[in-house]
Amino acid sequence: MLTGWRDFEHTLETIDRLQRRMDRAFAGSLAAADPAWTAERRRSRVAWPPTNVFETKEAFVVKAEVPGLAEGDVSVSVEDDALVIRGERKTEVPAGYRVHLRERAPIAFSRKLPLPARVDVGAVTATLKNGLLTVTLPKTREALPRAIAVKAV
Amino acid sequence: MNDVIKQEPKNGSNAGKAYQRRTVAPPVDVFENADELLIVADVPGVPNDGIELGVENDTLTLTARRLADGGTTSPALAREYDEVDFAATYRIPAGIDTAAISAETRNGTLVVRLPKAAAARARKIVVRSSSGD
Numbered sequence: 001m002l003t004g005w006r007d008f009e010h011t012l013e014t015i016d017r018l019q020r021r022m023d024r025a026f027a028g029s030l031a032a033a034d035p036a037w038t039a040e041r042r043r044s045r046v047a048w049p050p051t052n053v054f055e056t057k058e059a060f061v062v063k064a065e066v067p068g069l070a071e072g073d074v075s076v077s078v079e080d081d082a083l084v085i086r087g088e089r090k091t092e093v094p095a096g097y098r099v100h101l102r103e104r105a106p107i108a109f110s111r112k113l114p115l116p117a118r119v120d121v122g123a124v125t126a127t128l129k130n131g132l133l134t135v136t137l138p139k140t141r142e143a144l145p146r147a148i149a150v151k152a153v
Numbered sequence: 154m155n156d157v158i159k160q161e162p163k164n165g166s167n168a169g170k171a172y173q174r175r176t177v178a179p180p181v182d183v184f185e186n187a188d189e190l191l192i193v194a195d196v197p198g199v200p201n202d203g204i205e206l207g208v209e210n211d212t213l214t215l216t217a218r219r220l221a222d223g224g225t226t227s228p229a230l231a232r233e234y235d236e237v238d239f240a241a242t243y244r245i246p247a248g249i250d251t252a253a254i255s256a257e258t259r260n261g262t263l264v265v266r267l268p269k270a271a272a273a274r275a276r277k278i279v280v281r282s283s284s285g286d
Binding site: 047050051052053054055056060061065066067068069070091093094096097098099100101102103104113116128130131132 | 180181182183184185186190191193195196197198199200220227228229230231232233234258259260261262
């Protein structure tokens with residue numbers, strides 16, 4: 001199960017790396033000629049928000065960097081043994097201002113993270129603090145480690 | 154596994170005070186209107202009191218430190234971001250009232266306002282006709 005997760009992440013990483021290499025190859029030509037193309041590429045970028053997943057004895061803890069997002073901008077759900085994080089980050093130019101530099105891309109996102117074990121859907125909690133989303137997914141009783149008593153017969 | 158973050162506390166006076174973290178410049182947007190320059194920086198995980206801003210001559214220095222994160226002690230199944238701290242210096246253009254620079258944090262972003270000095274603001278000059286017209 002865990003191997004499956006790693007492979008999945010590895011695939012994403014590979015795609016990301018390939019995309020960056022392509023971006024470098026095209027830098028200054030396509031992107032410069034067509035800002036819309038650049039915007040489209042940003043929208044479809046793999047793996048936003050960047051996410052770390054930890055496992056404790058009782059739960060999985062998912063942390064995602066979502067700077068600029070307020071409570072209403074992100075939704076969290078558990079669907080088919082996967083955690084789904086959806087939302088939109090708007091980084092609008094404030095009215096009446098000129099732009100000197102734009103490094104914070106607006107992005108609409110939807111990520112599905114397969115869970116390596118069953119979780120207690122009713123007990124999942126999500127908090128947002130300082131642009132950091134933390135989702136805690138307690139494991140179900142069946143997924144918790146259990147000592148089996150060995151009886152001599 | 155944990156090669157990204159060095160968790161050993163420093164020796165001496167700093168013992169146990171802070172983790173050694175990598176430091177990067179945060180992504181920023183820079184805007185301007187008639188009254189001010191606006192810098193918006195992404196500093197996820199940084200609390201209000203983790204931010205230090207300093208002005209020296211024409212240089213603005215930003216340091217943003219993340220909260221110690223309890224989750225990092227458990228094994229990571231996936232790691233897509235490093236828990237970095239943020240630091241950057243920006244050159245302040247002429248015509249900024251450096252004494253009036255202010256900043257606030259909002260959902261993991263830092264907004265720095267650099268008001269223009271009165272003399273540098275765009276002004277409309279009223280043209281009066283002389284009485285002989």
